[in-house]
Amino acid sequence: xxxxxxxxxxxxxxxxxxxxxxxxAVSAEELGRLQDIPHGFLQxxxxxxxxxxxxxxxxxxSGGWRMAREATTVSVADVIRAVDGPLVSVYGLRPxxxxxxxxxDVLQHVWIAARRALREVFEDVSIQQLADRQLxxxxxxxxxxxxxxxxx
Numbered sequence: 001x002x003x004x005x006x007x008x009x010x011x012x013x014x015x016x017x018x019x020x021x022x023x024x025a026v027s028a029e030e031l032g033r034l035q036d037i038p039h040g041f042l043q044x045x046x047x048x049x050x051x052x053x054x055x056x057x058x059x060x061x062s063g064g065w066r067m068a069r070e071a072t073t074v075s076v077a078d079v080i081r082a083v084d085g086p087l088v089s090v091y092g093l094r095p096x097x098x099x100x101x102x103x104x105d106v107l108q109h110v111w112i113a114a115r116r117a118l119r120e121v122f123e124d125v126s127i128q129q130l131a132d133r134q135l136x137x138x139x140x141x142x143x144x145x146x147x148x149x150x151x152x
Contacts, residue, residue, distance in 0.1 A: 001088070004083075006041075006048075006083045009035065009045055010045045010079050011130070012035040014049070014067070014079060015130050016034050017031070018131035023066070024064075025064030026065055026066070027065070028043055046065055049082055051082070052078070053068055054074055056068040071128035071131060075122060075124070076125045095108060095114075098111070121139055
């Protein structure tokens with residue numbers, strides 16, 4: 001799986017929002033500065049997150065962006081789907097919608113299994129857990145051995 005810059009930036013911006021102890025809105029400029037995200041790109045990401053009901057904008061003197069839902073209820077999967085679409089796609093189609101000939105139809109099972117594995121991690125991690133730096137056991141156990149960190 002390739003994690004897009006859009007997903008990475010969206011998650012970083014949400015971590016910054018969820019980490020605010022005062023709960024106040026944060027400007028896009030401040031988010032961009034805190035997370036080194038280009039302003040124009042961040043505005044587009046925030047618009048996608050707003051359409052998905054994950055963030056909301058607040059106008060006025062103390063305006064900016066804030067979480068529209070509790071950070072505990074927003075998963076990594078929710079964010080990726082909001083900014084990039086389905087977790088796994090094959091030629092832009094969901095894996096169950098891809099048609100193969102008899103020789104290659106086994107590939108569909110690989111794509112479905114990959115999506116399930118991604119869901120097991122991405123749906124189990126909330127923005128609040130990321131902000132608190134407290135990942136669930138299902139994630140920490142997968143990163144515990146050296147092979148998980150090997151670039152192969």
